[in-house]
Amino acid sequence: MGITEVYRAPEIRDVGIRDDFWSHYIELVKDTMLPYQWEILNDRMPGVELSHAIQNFRIAAGLEEGEFYGEVFQDSDLAKWLEAAAYSLEGEAEPELENVIDEIIDVIAQAQQEDGYLDTYFSIGRKEQEWTNLYECHEMYCAGHMIEAAAAYYKATGKRKLLDVMCRCADNIAEKFGPAPSMPKGYPGHQEIELALVKLYEVTGNEKYISLSRYFLEERGKEPNYFVQEWEGTRNKSTFKTGLPSDPPDLSYNQSHMPVFSQKHAVGHAVRAMYMYAAMADVARITEDKEMFLSCRHLWENVVNRQMYITGAAGSTHTGEAFTFDYDLPNETAYAETCASVGLIFFAHRMQKTDMDGNYGDVIERILYNVILGSMSRDGKHFFYVNPLEVWPEANEKNPDRRHVKPVRQTWFGCACCPPNIARLLTSLGQYIYSYGRDTLFVHLYIAGEAGVKTDSGEYKIRQEGNYPWEEEIKITVHSVPDCACQIALRIPGWCESFEIQSDGKTVAYRMEKGYAYLEKAVAKGGEIRLFLSMPAKLIQANPKVRADAGKAAIQKGPVVYCLEQEDNGENLSAIRLDAKSRLKTVRGIGLPGGIPVVMAKGYRTLEENWEGELYRPYVLREKETDIIAVPYFVWGNRTPGEMQVWIRV
Structure with a gap:
C-alpha cells in the first residue's frame, strides 16, 4: 500500500489528563515511582539490589574512583529514568526535579570522551574493547536510550546540553559505521538506537540521523553477516562474559537472520523485535518507503493475530526472552516481559501515524489496561518483570522451569529495564490519546x-x-x-x-x-x-490452535481482562470449572480499591476428598457448585500472595 497521509500526535504539554482512573497512576509515577527509582539509581535504598548506575557515570567522569558495577547496559537504567522525568516536566513544571536532572546531565557530559563516545562500561578500564562486540554488548542500545532522554528533555525545557552531548555521541557512531566502502558494516546487537535516531532527527532536522537509522535497519541480516564476521574475528569465536569458545551467534535471536524486508514472522528476543519494528515503522513513514512499511504490516499481523496473549503480552519463552512460533502461548511458563509490551505500544503508535486503523488503538488499550498496570503495584515500588497468565507459587519456587515467574512483585532487579520503562510510558501517556x-x-x-x-x-x-x-x-x-x-x-x-x-x-x-x-x-x-x-462482561475463547487454552475461556469486560485469585476462590484454581451458560454479574465494592468491579459467575469445583492417597483412579465426575469471583488482571498480586489464572476450564 502507499503512504498517503501522515498523522501526528499532539505534544504531551497540550494534553491534560483529569481522569479518576488514570490520574491516580500518573500521580503515582510522579510522586512515588520517580523519587523511589532515583534513590535506587543512587544506591540509597536499603534492602534493594544495588544499581550503581549514577556511580558509574561519576567514576567515568573522574569525579570518583572505583570500578564499573552492573550489567553491560547499566547506563540505560538512568537514561530511561531521565526520559520519564523529562516527560513529567513537559506535562507540569517541577523546578526541583529539573535541578536534579541538570546536575546529573553535568556528570554525563563530563563522562563523555573527547571523540563523543559515551558508555561507562567501556570508559571505565575497557577502552580497548570499544566496538569490538556489537552482538553481545550494548553500546548503541545505551546510546539510543540516552538520545531519547536528550530529545525529551530538550522538548520539555529547551535546554540543549544533553542534546548536544548525544549529538556528538551519534556523530561518533556515524563515523564508525556506515555504508562507505571503508567503514565496518556493523549494526546494534540490541535494537534501540534506530528509533532514537528518528527522534534525534525530528528535534534537530539533521538528515544524517535518519539516514543512519535507515542504514542500521537495511544492513541488518545482509550477507556476509556482520555478527558472524565479528564472532570469527574480534571475538575469536568466544563469548563476551566468559571468554570461552562458543557456538556461532544465533542470528534469529536479534532478528539479524535475514534482511528486514524479508521478515514476516516475529522471532527471537521480543524486546529487540518490538524496538526494531517500531523503528521500521518510523523510517518507512519519514522516507516514504512502501516496501519497509509492507514488512511492518506483515510483522504486525503475525504478532497480534498469532503470538500475542489476551492481555497484550508478547514473548512466550524465558529461553532468550523470546517469541517461539505461531499459537504457542503457554500460560504458567509465559515470559511476557513488561518491556516487550511497552515496545509493542511503540510499534502500534508508529504504525498509527501512517495507517489509521483502529486495530492499533485496540492493542495499545489492551496493553495499557492489563500488562502495564498489572506490572506495577499500587504502591509504585514493586514490579513484575514477567507477566504470566497463571501462577502456582509452589511450582514457581520448586520447579526450575518456572522460577522466572514471580508470584509477588519485586522491589527491583539486577536487570532493571522494566520499572523505568513503565515510568516513561505513563508520563508520556498524553501522546497516545x-x-x-x-x-x-x-x-x-x-x-x-x-x-x-x-x-x-x-x-x-x-x-x-x-x-x-x-x-x-x-x-x-x-x-x-x-x-x-x-x-x-x-x-x-x-x-x-x-x-x-x-x-x-x-x-x-x-x-x-x-x-x-x-x-x-x-x-x-x-x-x-x-x-x-456497550461493555458487558463476556467470555472469550482462544483460537483452537492455542493448545494451552483448549477447553477454557477468559472473562473480559470492555478492555479489561479478568482473572481468578486464590484470595477469592480458594486454592487449586485448576479444579474450578466455569458454567459457560452462567450469567456474568458485575459487582462493585467487594474488597477492591477505588470501587473497581469484580465479575461473579456460577461454576463447579472438582471434589478432592475421598482420594485416600491415590494418584490415579477410574474417572468419575464429582464436583460441587460454587460461586466464582474474578478480578481485573491488573490488580492481581496486590493482596495475599497465592494462585492466579486467566484461562478457566468451561
Missing part, C-alpha cells in the same frame, strides 16, 4: 481531560469526561475547531459489539472506516458528543 490528519481529529483512547491539538488549519480544543473503562458513556465537549471543514473520528473498540453516538441529545450519522466512526456534521464549537459503548 489523540492524533490528527489534514482535516480530522482522531480520538484513540477514552481518558478524561482536556486537549488543545494544534494543526496547520487551526486548533481543536476538546474535553473528555466519563468513568471509562467501568461505565459506558463518554462525553466529549468541543470548545473550538479549526476554521475549515473538519471532522472528529472516534475509535470504536474491537471488543465493542454495539454502540451509539449522540450530539446535543440526538443520534447522529457517522461513517465507519477501519474501526473509526467519522463524524462530520456533529463537529462545531460548543458541540457535545456522547458515545455509548
Whole structure:
C-alpha cells in the first residue's frame, strides 16, 4: 500500500489528563515511582539490589574512583529514568526535579570522551574493547536510550546540553559505521538506537540521523553477516562474559537472520523485535518507503493475530526472552516481559501515524489496561518483570522451569529495564490519546481531560469526561475547531459489539472506516458528543490452535481482562470449572480499591476428598457448585500472595 497521509500526535504539554482512573497512576509515577527509582539509581535504598548506575557515570567522569558495577547496559537504567522525568516536566513544571536532572546531565557530559563516545562500561578500564562486540554488548542500545532522554528533555525545557552531548555521541557512531566502502558494516546487537535516531532527527532536522537509522535497519541480516564476521574475528569465536569458545551467534535471536524486508514472522528476543519494528515503522513513514512499511504490516499481523496473549503480552519463552512460533502461548511458563509490551505500544503508535486503523488503538488499550498496570503495584515500588497468565507459587519456587515467574512483585532487579520503562510510558501517556490528519481529529483512547491539538488549519480544543473503562458513556465537549471543514473520528473498540453516538441529545450519522466512526456534521464549537459503548462482561475463547487454552475461556469486560485469585476462590484454581451458560454479574465494592468491579459467575469445583492417597483412579465426575469471583488482571498480586489464572476450564 502507499503512504498517503501522515498523522501526528499532539505534544504531551497540550494534553491534560483529569481522569479518576488514570490520574491516580500518573500521580503515582510522579510522586512515588520517580523519587523511589532515583534513590535506587543512587544506591540509597536499603534492602534493594544495588544499581550503581549514577556511580558509574561519576567514576567515568573522574569525579570518583572505583570500578564499573552492573550489567553491560547499566547506563540505560538512568537514561530511561531521565526520559520519564523529562516527560513529567513537559506535562507540569517541577523546578526541583529539573535541578536534579541538570546536575546529573553535568556528570554525563563530563563522562563523555573527547571523540563523543559515551558508555561507562567501556570508559571505565575497557577502552580497548570499544566496538569490538556489537552482538553481545550494548553500546548503541545505551546510546539510543540516552538520545531519547536528550530529545525529551530538550522538548520539555529547551535546554540543549544533553542534546548536544548525544549529538556528538551519534556523530561518533556515524563515523564508525556506515555504508562507505571503508567503514565496518556493523549494526546494534540490541535494537534501540534506530528509533532514537528518528527522534534525534525530528528535534534537530539533521538528515544524517535518519539516514543512519535507515542504514542500521537495511544492513541488518545482509550477507556476509556482520555478527558472524565479528564472532570469527574480534571475538575469536568466544563469548563476551566468559571468554570461552562458543557456538556461532544465533542470528534469529536479534532478528539479524535475514534482511528486514524479508521478515514476516516475529522471532527471537521480543524486546529487540518490538524496538526494531517500531523503528521500521518510523523510517518507512519519514522516507516514504512502501516496501519497509509492507514488512511492518506483515510483522504486525503475525504478532497480534498469532503470538500475542489476551492481555497484550508478547514473548512466550524465558529461553532468550523470546517469541517461539505461531499459537504457542503457554500460560504458567509465559515470559511476557513488561518491556516487550511497552515496545509493542511503540510499534502500534508508529504504525498509527501512517495507517489509521483502529486495530492499533485496540492493542495499545489492551496493553495499557492489563500488562502495564498489572506490572506495577499500587504502591509504585514493586514490579513484575514477567507477566504470566497463571501462577502456582509452589511450582514457581520448586520447579526450575518456572522460577522466572514471580508470584509477588519485586522491589527491583539486577536487570532493571522494566520499572523505568513503565515510568516513561505513563508520563508520556498524553501522546497516545489523540492524533490528527489534514482535516480530522482522531480520538484513540477514552481518558478524561482536556486537549488543545494544534494543526496547520487551526486548533481543536476538546474535553473528555466519563468513568471509562467501568461505565459506558463518554462525553466529549468541543470548545473550538479549526476554521475549515473538519471532522472528529472516534475509535470504536474491537471488543465493542454495539454502540451509539449522540450530539446535543440526538443520534447522529457517522461513517465507519477501519474501526473509526467519522463524524462530520456533529463537529462545531460548543458541540457535545456522547458515545455509548456497550461493555458487558463476556467470555472469550482462544483460537483452537492455542493448545494451552483448549477447553477454557477468559472473562473480559470492555478492555479489561479478568482473572481468578486464590484470595477469592480458594486454592487449586485448576479444579474450578466455569458454567459457560452462567450469567456474568458485575459487582462493585467487594474488597477492591477505588470501587473497581469484580465479575461473579456460577461454576463447579472438582471434589478432592475421598482420594485416600491415590494418584490415579477410574474417572468419575464429582464436583460441587460454587460461586466464582474474578478480578481485573491488573490488580492481581496486590493482596495475599497465592494462585492466579486467566484461562478457566468451561
